[in-house]
Amino acid sequence: MDLFHMRSLVLMLSAVGFCKGQDAPVISGSISAVVGKNVTFITTINANDFGDFLTISWNYKKPSGDIPVVTSVPKGDTYGEGYKGRTALNTSNGQLNIALLTGADSGSYSVNMVTNKGLSHTGLIMLKVLDPVSTVIITSNVSQPVEFNSTVALTCTAQGSELNYKWLNGTVPVVADGSRVILSPDNKVLTVVGVYRNDLAGPIYCTAYNVELATSAPFNLTVSYGPENIFLTALSNPMILIKGSNITLNCSAQSSPAASLQWSLNGLLLPAKGPTLVLANAVEAQSGNYSCIAYNAQTLRYLASTTTTITLIAPLSGANITGLTGNLIAGNSSVNLSCQATSGIPTQIVWKKDDREHVPSNRVVFSADKSSFMINPVQKEDSGQYQCKVKNAVSEDFAYIRMRINYGPEKVVITGKHSVHVDDLIQLMCEANSVPAATYAWMFNGSLVGLPTNNYTINLATLQNTGTYTCLATNSITGRASTSDHKVLVIEKGIPLPLDEEDGLTGACGRQNQFSRRTRRKPGQKLERSAN
Numbered sequence: 423m424d425l426f427h428m429r430s431l432v433l434m435l436s437a438v439g440f441c442k443g444q445d446a447p448v449i450s451g452s453i454s455a456v457v458g459k460n461v462t463f464i465t466t467i468n469a470n471d472f473g474d475f476l477t478i479s480w481n482y483k484k485p486s487g488d489i490p491v492v493t494s495v496p497k498g499d500t501y502g503e504g505y506k507g508r509t510a511l512n513t514s515n516g517q518l519n520i521a522l523l524t525g526a527d528s529g530s531y532s533v534n535m536v537t538n539k540g541l542s543h544t545g546l547i548m549l550k551v552l553d554p555v556s557t558v559i560i561t562s563n564v565s566q567p568v569e570f571n572s573t574v575a576l577t578c579t580a581q582g583s584e585l586n587y588k589w590l591n592g593t594v595p596v597v598a599d600g601s602r603v604i605l606s607p608d609n610k611v612l613t614v615v616g617v618y619r620n621d622l623a624g625p626i627y628c629t630a631y632n633v634e635l636a637t638s639a640p641f642n643l644t645v646s647y648g649p650e651n652i653f654l655t656a657l658s659n660p661m662i663l664i665k666g667s668n669i670t671l672n673c674s675a676q677s678s679p680a681a682s683l684q685w686s687l688n689g690l691l692l693p694a695k696g697p698t699l700v701l702a703n704a705v706e707a708q709s710g711n712y713s714c715i716a717y718n719a720q721t722l723r724y725l726a727s728t729t730t731t732i733t734l735i736a737p738l739s740g741a742n743i744t745g746l747t748g749n750l751i752a753g754n755s756s757v758n759l760s761c762q763a764t765s766g767i768p769t770q771i772v773w774k775k776d777d778r779e780h781v782p783s784n785r786v787v788f789s790a791d792k793s794s795f796m797i798n799p800v801q802k803e804d805s806g807q808y809q810c811k812v813k814n815a816v817s818e819d820f821a822y823i824r825m826r827i828n829y830g831p832e833k834v835v836i837t838g839k840h841s842v843h844v845d846d847l848i849q850l851m852c853e854a855n856s857v858p859a860a861t862y863a864w865m866f867n868g869s870l871v872g873l874p875t876n877n878y879t880i881n882l883a884t885l886q887n888t889g890t891y892t893c894l895a896t897n898s899i900t901g902r903a904s905t906s907d908h909k910v911l912v913i914e915k916g917i918p919l920p921l922d923e924e925d926g927l928t929g930a931c932g933r934q935n936q937f938s939r940r941t942r943r944k945p946g947q948k949l950e951r952s953a954n
């Protein structure tokens with residue numbers, strides 16, 4: 423194409439408004455690429471729009487002068503020194519690809535393209551060849567952070583030039599709040615103030631990037647915390663158990679690393695360590711307030727559990743009743759019975775007499791703890807079986823005692839006929855209420871007769887047997903004696919006997935009885951005497 427034709431084409435294009443394309447550069451600005459990789463300078467022109475390019479030339483610009491990269495003319499392409507083999511030109515659009523980039527490739531590149539229509543297009547581009555991103559590593563300035571105490575600074579380091587950084591917490595970007603989670607202005611350092619246990623468990627990733635990016639290995643940091651939420655578990659609280667029981671207490675606490683657990687009794691440390699405390703065959707001395715204490719060697723924090731009160735109680739055995747000594751005499755003696763257990767301590771004592779509750783009265787007084795009572799004076803109705811029940815939280819035991827009250831003799835009664843014929847049988851029986859049983863003696867008109875038994879017999883009565891018979895009842899323990907009189911009338915045979923009440927009630931004491939009987943008595947009959 424000669425100059426004339428070219429000018430006329432320019433005029434022609436200008437007339438239809440195509441001349442703008444000649445002014446605008448086909449490429450401008452800057453582009454980054456990475457050492458060892460390739461870059462393509464993308465032009466904004468396409469030969470189809472303007473016909474074929476006659477020449478395309480790319481030059482690397484240096485102050486000392488341009489260095490040709492590639493020159494393309496219809497008969498072929500010529501690559502400059504150092505570009506052959508790693509450079510490729512697309513002759514349909516002028517785009518240039520440079521591979522195996524080195525730092526020395528950084529710089530400005532110009533392009534000049536002339537079409538077969540005589541139009542010329544130029545452009546200039548800056549290439550920055552960057553070191554690639556590699557070895558992205560997160561380091562922490564604290565290796566064993568303690569929750570709430572530690573401020574952890576994570577630093578991201580990477581190989582490469584012109585790097586930027588960003589952080590991921592798991593899969594989501596780390597959000598810096600400026601107070602607790604802080605990113606340095608260059609994003610290289612992530613600082614967590616007063617770190618929480620879950621802050622760095624993410625895992626955390628750091629990505630360093632320029633035109634490429636590389637991401638660190640997942641990073642997590644175990645933050646020590648606790649102990650907290652300490653629980654002491656026992657079967658119950660309080661626990662009241664029989665001596666010899668096996669007791670197990672468990673303790674747990676949340677802590678990282680796991681807390682060491684130690685046990686204490688009444689505030690004093692026990693040698694026992696670990697989550698389970700076993701008291702085998704526990705004795706009373708092991709009673710008290712138990713708690714467990716958790717210690718985290720990393721956080722240096724202690725935490726004590728609530729206490730569990732354990733009470734060990736010996737079972738009661740060998741209950742017995744003491745205080746019964748000598749003979750008890752109604753109306754004259756007092757007695758003080760005590761109940762105790764040979765082993766174990768009763769917390770409750772209950773007394774019964776003849777299976778019914780034994781209650782206080784003006785004669786019966788209990789001690790405050792019910793362990794004893796006094797009867798003063800004893801009476802005959804106090805005789806009976808006494809039971810004492812001792813109880814504590816884990817057992818009970820019983821003791822029995824039979825108490826005999828000596829009394830009498832009283833109500834001395836003689837039974838027998840009051841009138842008989844000569845040669846009849848006279849048989850008198852004497853009875854008295856007495857404990858122990860009374861011994862008896864008989865007197866006739868004031869003189870001892872017969873045997874010391876409760877009966878007195880005359881087989882063949884004579885007139886001389888008429889008179890007063892006296893029964894003398896004696897109690898050897900009470901030392902008391904009591905008498906009763908009985909009159910017998912012996913009558914000649916053939917003479918009718920007076921109406922006689924021959925029953926046991928005759929002389930059965932009680933003045934009332936005698937008076938009532940007297941009213942029924944026939945006139946002339948003498949009154950009986952009942953003595954005591």
Ligand SMILES: *[C@@H]1O[C@H](CO)[C@@H](O)[C@H](O)[C@H]1NC(C)=O
Nearest residue numbers: 459460461510519520521522
């Ligand atoms: C240039 O790099 C891209 C991606 O890095 C690759 O796909 C392409 O094959 C490379 N081209 C040349 C000519 O090396």
Ligand SMILES: *[C@@H]1O[C@H](CO)[C@@H](O)[C@H](O)[C@H]1NC(C)=O
Nearest residue numbers: 468511512513514515516517
């Ligand atoms: C050159 O560029 C054109 C248009 O963009 C494209 O169609 C063609 O494939 C490219 N040729 C080569 C060898 O890359």
Ligand SMILES: *[C@@H]1O[C@H](CO)[C@@H](O)[C@H](O)[C@H]1NC(C)=O
Nearest residue numbers: 563564565572573574575613
């Ligand atoms: C770690 O870095 C933070 C922030 O700079 C600092 O407050 C903290 O004291 C450092 N910790 C240690 C153990 O150096």
Ligand SMILES: *[C@@H]1O[C@H](CO)[C@@H](O)[C@H](O)[C@H]1NC(C)=O
Nearest residue numbers: 591597603614620621622624
């Ligand atoms: C990471 O995510 C966890 C869970 O959402 C959150 O608890 C933690 O605070 C986060 N860490 C940071 C450094 O933001």
Ligand SMILES: *[C@@H]1O[C@H](CO)[C@@H](O)[C@H](O)[C@H]1NC(C)=O
Nearest residue numbers: 623625640641642643644645
């Ligand atoms: C990170 O977490 C994983 C699983 O959660 C665990 O196996 C690994 O030991 C942790 N690494 C560190 C340094 O804590």
Ligand SMILES: *[C@@H]1O[C@H](CO)[C@@H](O)[C@H](O)[C@H]1NC(C)=O
Nearest residue numbers: 655656657670671672673698
């Ligand atoms: C204590 O822990 C053991 C084992 O975990 C369990 O078998 C036992 O029932 C626990 N005892 C109590 C009192 O919680």
Ligand SMILES: *[C@@H]1O[C@H](CO)[C@@H](O)[C@H](O)[C@H]1NC(C)=O
Nearest residue numbers: 666667668669701702703704
């Ligand atoms: C208590 O444990 C011991 C063994 O440690 C066992 O011999 C004994 O029978 C247990 N006692 C009770 C009351 O379970």
Ligand SMILES: *[C@@H]1O[C@H](CO)[C@@H](O)[C@H](O)[C@H]1NC(C)=O
Nearest residue numbers: 687688689709710711729731
């Ligand atoms: C156990 O604790 C209870 C209630 O806290 C207290 O009254 C008692 O005195 C304690 N016992 C001992 C032996 O410290």
Ligand SMILES: *[C@@H]1O[C@H](CO)[C@@H](O)[C@H](O)[C@H]1NC(C)=O
Nearest residue numbers: 568570571572720721722723
């Ligand atoms: C944590 O902080 C508290 C108070 O700020 C301090 O008493 C404690 O010793 C610290 N713990 C550690 C492990 O540094």
Ligand SMILES: *[C@@H]1O[C@H](CO)[C@@H](O)[C@H](O)[C@H]1NC(C)=O
Nearest residue numbers: 740741742743762763764765
């Ligand atoms: C009754 O108990 C007491 C005290 O516990 C004891 O000394 C005594 O030997 C016991 N007597 C009998 C008969 O068991």
Ligand SMILES: *[C@@H]1O[C@H](CO)[C@@H](O)[C@H](O)[C@H]1NC(C)=O
Nearest residue numbers: 849851874875876877878879
């Ligand atoms: C009278 O008493 C004696 C001695 O106790 C006894 O052997 C005898 O059988 C009694 N006689 C009558 C009739 O009860």
Ligand SMILES: *[C@@H]1O[C@H](CO)[C@@H](O)[C@H](O)[C@H]1NC(C)=O
Nearest residue numbers: 751753754755899900901902
């Ligand atoms: C009855 O008690 C009195 C005084 O207490 C005493 O002198 C008397 O000997 C007692 N009588 C008997 C039978 O024990």
